[in-house]
Amino acid sequence: MREIIVSELIQALQELARGFAHYLPRLVVMLIIAFVGWVIAYVLKVLVRSILRLTRFSKLSDNAGATQLLNQAALPSSTELVSRFVFWVAWIGFILLGVSVLGIVGLQEYISKFFLFLPRLFVAVVILFFGLLAANFVSRAALLAAVNANFRSSRLLSVSIRIIVSIFALSMVFEVLGVAEETMLIAFATVFGAVMLGLAIAFGIGGKDLAREFLEKRLATGKKEEKEDELSPL
Amino acid sequence: MAEETLLSDDFLRQLINVGEVDILVGLPTHNNAKTIEPVIRAIQAGILKSFPRERAVIINADGGSQDGTPEAVIAASIDDAQSASKKYTLRTLHSISTRYAGSPQHGTALRTVLAAADLLRAKACVMVSPDSTTIEADWLERLVNPVYSENFDLVSPIYRRQKFEGVLMRNLLYPMTRAIYGFRIREPYASEFAISGRLATDFLNQETWNDDWGKIGAEICLTVAAITGKYRVCQSFLGTKAHPDRSAGDLVAAMRRTVGALFPLLDSNVPVWSAIAGSQPVPTVGAQSEVVAEPIRVNRKHLREMFASGVAQLEPVFRSILKASTLSELKRIAALDVSEFSYPADVWAKTVFEFAASYHRSVINRDHIVQALVPLYRGRTLSFLLENRDASGEDMEKNVESLCGEFERLKPYLLEVWADRK
Secondary structure, three states: OHHHHHHHHHHHHHHHHHHHHHHHHHHHHHHHHHHHHHHHHHHHHHHHHHHHHHOOHHHHHHHHOHHHHHHHOOOOOHHHHHHHHHHHHHHHHHHHHHHHHHOOOOHHHHHHHHHHHHHHHHHHHHHHHHHHHHHHHHHHHHHHHHHHOOOOOHHHHHHHHHHHHHHHHHHHHHHHHOOOHHHHHHHHHHHHHHHHHHHHHHHHHHOHHHHHHHHHHHHHHOOHHHHHOOOOOO | OHHHHHOOHHHHHHHHHHOOOOEEEEEEEOOOHHHHHHHHHHHHHHHHHHOOOOOEEEEEEEOOOOOOHHHHHHHOOHHHHHHHHOOOOOOOOEEEEEEOOOOOOHHHHHHHHHHHHHHOOOOEEEEOOOOOOOOOHHHHHHHHHHHHOOOOOEEEEEEEEEOOOOHHHHHHHHHHHHHHHOEOOOOOOOOOEEEEHHHHHHHHOOHHHHOHHHHHOHHHHHHHHHHHOOOOEEEEEEEEOOOOOOOOOOHHHHHHHHHHHHHHHHHHOHHHHOOOOOOEOOOEEOOOOEEEOOOOOOOHHHHHHHHHHHHHHOHHHHHHHOOHHHHHHHHHHHOOOHHHOOOOHHHHHHHHHHHHHHHHHOOOOHHHHHHHHHHHHHHHHHHHHHHOOOOOHHHHHHHHHHHHHHHHHOHHHHHHHHHOOO
16 A cells, blocks of 8 residues: 555656656746847847937927826836837747747737737837827917917817827727727717817807807908008018 | 929020020019009119110019919010100010919029029029019119129118018017128018129029928028128118008918028028127118108007917927026016016027027927917017107117117027027
8 A cells, every 4th residue: 555655656756757857948948038038128128229319209209298298197208118118028028939938738829919919019009109299299280370360269279189189099099909999989989079069069159259259350340450460570 | 403493494495585684683473463563664664774784684483373463574565664764775675474383482483583593694683572562763773783883792672661660570580690690681581682693593502492491481591691601791772661561461471481491590500600709780882771650550458468378378388498487587578567568688589599499409390489489579579669669760770779789699598508408
């Protein structure tokens, strides 16, 4: 009886040792891949940071209004954030590559999904950035045009335009990421429709006096505008 | 090479028929049928009176008029002018009208005229505004003679102006160009001027034409090109400058045509202007300046409101353009009532210099920077009106001189903010 137990134990230990011996090289390979991946990811981070600094990416980020958002959220600068993003994506990619060497059944599928997801993630980040840039540019252009035309609610107009463009960009981001596509589509349509309806009602009800005043000024008298228009700048 | 693509075959053929000329008069037009006739008559009379022996040509560069402007130019026969004045030219006075490609633009019209001047080897090229209904025959002589007889390369005009006309010129363009480039040219953005053939050729070959700002603000580029190229520059008093449509028009467009060209020119000329301190007078034929007091209607309260509202609404934009101290000063001014309103010269000069430096660094879109200056200019306009409400011509001249002095005194500040990398 005792001999059987000892023999079974020895067999189990031998199998464990064989299994460990079988996995050890793979584990070492995984660790080497993870380490090399860390080095490559770090080099990539430094490289991306230098390129972004050389191309004055921070200025573009300022223009997009992204810097302001990051400051408010107490996050690092956009250059630092992008370089860190590249570092982590690259390193996680290498770690997963290393894990795949271990040959654990079931993990392979998730790893390949992750690699397939990377291009979409990159496109989503690019869309988000340029969306913010466009929102900032268009809203500032509207603000300047409205102020110079002496429009009373210039800020409101500018903020509305910024929100609409940002929502549009965000909905595109979610669509690219494939996150709750239908929900996002419905949410976007609802929000957009609500904003437009709200604006229409606001302009219709709230702006009737303004419209009357405008029409009276344009059609009835035609004199008030002249009062400040007799100064020729050149 | 530029001329080949710029000038149409038909226009080239007409120019070849004319041959070499001594004087070329350029007339840029776009729907100016209402005012063009007296202008063309004055040009013809000027040639008959002062240059009857010279080979002259009138080139009308039209931007696609729909009101018969080119036809009016061609129809204005020199024979009528000759019969009226009993004076005759020894040579044929040619009048050519051409429609330049693209949208109506001062710069394209000027470029077309300069290309023609280059091709015809004109000794003097004069540009005349089609709106100048107060033009007299003598204007041509006053503009051409310094180039033709005294070897000047650029003759800039001086006008007799209404007291509160040309506010942008007096408060920004003149003081700024004077402080930056060191030459006291009163009309750096001129609608009438004369240039020598060599300056025309040189300017035609410059790269500013490739930029949008170079096309819309070609006149100011020409003045700066003459100064930085060390060409001989002078001024000539012409007479009363007419503004047929006395409205401010599109202030943003005026700002783009002038400041929108003045700011980028600073970028390309840093080595030249950074070494200049003070300013020197420019040789002037006739009066230095003349001011006439005519009543005008200005809604001062409205101007103040537009300034105050601009400062409040554009605060986020100003935060990226202006220094915190300047912005807080603007907020203080915006809170003042009309009766005590004052946008002091030093604050105005600092504002303009900070805008120029921000434009250089492209802190935001460059066109947005130019547009953001408009509400502040309105504030300065109000201050200028209040300062000079009861001022005589001499007093006004002193005030403008004092403003120019502030711009010159604060030029080191421009260099400081220009170099600021923050």
